[in-house]
Amino acid sequence: MWRDESVTWQVAHRPLGGLWDLLGQVDAVHGLYYLLMHGVFLAWDGGLWALRLPSVAATALAAAAVAAIGHRLAGERAALLCGLVYAALPPVQMYAQEGRSYALVAAAVVWATYLMLRERWTAYAVVLLLGCWLHEFAVLALLAHAVTAWRSRGWRIAAGAVAALLLPLALVSARQAGQQLGWLGRPSWQDWAAYAVLAGAALLLARGAGRRDLAGVVRVALPLALLPPGLLMTLSLVHPWYVDRYVLYALAGLALLAGARLAAARDWWPWLVVAALLVPAGCWSVWLRTPESRKDDALAVAAAVRELARPGDAVLFLPSRRREWLLSSPGVHDGLRDVALARSPEASHTLQGTELPSADLRAALIASPRVIALMDPAGQPLDPYLREAVKRQTLAAWFDLCSVTEVRGARVALYARPGGCPA
Template sequence: MWRDESVTWQVAHRPLSGLWELLGAVDAVHGLYYLLMHGVFLLWDGGLWALRLPSVAATALAAAGVAAVAHRLAGDRAALIAGVAYAVLPPVQMYAQEGRSYALVACAVVWATHLALRERWAGYAAVLLLGCWLHEFAVLALPAHAFAAWRAPGWRRAAAAVVVLLLPLAWVSARQADQQLGWLGRPGWQDWAAYGVLAGACLLLARGAAPGVVRVALPLALLPPGVLLAVSLVHPWYVDRYVLYALAGLALLAGARLATARRWWPWLLVAALLVPAALWSVWLRTPDSRKDDALAAAAAVRERARPGDAVVFLPSRRREWLLSSPDVYAGLRDVALDRSPAASRTLQGTELPSVELREALIASPRVIALMDPAGQPLDPYPREAVKRQTLAAWFDRCSLTETRGARIAVYARPGACD
């Protein structure tokens, strides 16, 4: 369970009143997803299984939706290949096994595409709006759908309804944008290179494909990530998982092109691509595929902590590593904490002023510190500097344990490590 999944776990376990108060301050963009997961955990509090099962089911439904779209546009053979192609794409597999909203958003966009092709406009508006309320960047599917459906009066009315009904969420989340997306920088060369590879693959597959397939699949694959990349030159909002559903367009093009392949070389190319894809798929199922491992960090703390030990997080947002393991967190004194996450209507709580924080640390004979890996940039905020300086000046470091994406250090008064 990495840090984003830990957020899902701890927020979805809050009472509905606390969840509503949180969303008024932060993370409104994920509000519907948290509400859904709250219901899942009420029905079955099955740990990681319950956390990830909705994403697994959504990915299966999305693959079926890709097959349904391909069937309508290019027939049975294209449907089978496109559905399988979508399911085996490594990014799709990554978010199929993650307790976040992106697989559900992709499922909604894919089935909205299918409903648009069938001109079921009420259903189209409802399903796409569901996707947008799960994550509002699903609205970028609208300009992609316009290429195939603009002339249909029903589509224009449905699109207008989606935009109007999304406005309340957009208004609230815009006020939270600095907190929600402030960690993002402008797209790097890797982002542009990945988009270039996607665009090149889609354009290559579009050659010789039926016009109807190209009109649906190519805009879906290229417009949402392209628009978000362009916007991010001014407002840094781009993360590839925000537009995961664009890969459905790539799968549709692959299915349609391979279904009509009469020569051996396209299938040889597919076989060659399956080798690195399989290796990537195996790697995705290891802890190393995530930035950190909250449960591993909590297990390391459990092994080293004694009753009444103080705990401190450097930086404070790493409190997330223990919030999803309440049995471990409850046995420690969070000496820097001023107001809990629930009381402060925040994700990780608020901390004491610097002077009080320093006094609380000095008064603690033994401290468990949860820190970022070595080499990570240090937060320049005064509270974070006080934590580092106090530990260095008043304590000896007794041990240091590294887990995936985290370091757990035990500190004690000079001469008291034994």
């Protein structure tokens, strides 16, 4: 469980009233997903299994939808291959095994695409709106669908209904955008390179669109693969909003193009390319199933703290947002004295709680014989805020550093007053 999944776990375990109060302050964009997971945990509080099972099921549904589109546009052989390609894509597998909303959003968008082809406009609007309420950047799929269906009066009505009914969420989340997306920067060169690979592969697979067996696939799949990520990256040059997982559903377009091409292939060389790609894709897939594939490991951090802690120890988070590492392990967090915490996350209607003023925090730290500090890995930039600087300065001036335990994406350090370190 990495820290984003830890947010899902602790927020979904709050009572409905507390969840509603939180969404008025932050994370409204994930509100429907948290409500869904609240229901999952009420039905079965199965830990990581319960946290991730909805994403697994949603990825299976998305693969089925990709196959259904392939079947409608290019036949049974294409259906099988399109669905298999989608399920085999490593980014799809990554979010299939993660307790966040992105796999569910992808399933909703791809099924909406299928319903668009069937001209089931009421169902289309309902399913796409569900995806948008799970994460509002699903609305970018409307641009891809417009390329295919803009001439249809039914689509225009359905698209207008989706936009209108998404507006309340957009207004609320716009007020929260500063704290919600403030951590993002403009797309890096790696982001542009990844998009160039996606676009190049999609355009290469779309060559020969004049062929009857490929024209329909290209008309649906190419806009879905290119437009949502391309537009979001372009917007992010002004307002940094881009993260690849926000438009995960674009990979369905690539899978449709690849599966249809393979189904139509009469030569052996496309299959040789597939065979060559299986080795790196397989290695990537195996790596995705290790803790090293995530930024950190909240459960490993909690285990390290549990081994180090003694009754009465203080715990300190540097920076405060790393409190998330222990909030999903209340048995560990509640057994320590959270020395900087003024109001808990539930009481303050926030994700990580609120902390004491700098002077009070400093006094509380000095009064603590031992402090377990949870910090980012070495080399990470330090938060410049006054409260965070006070934490670092007080530890350096009043405590000895006894030990540092390196955990995936974190450091767990033990500080003690002079002479108090374990032998």
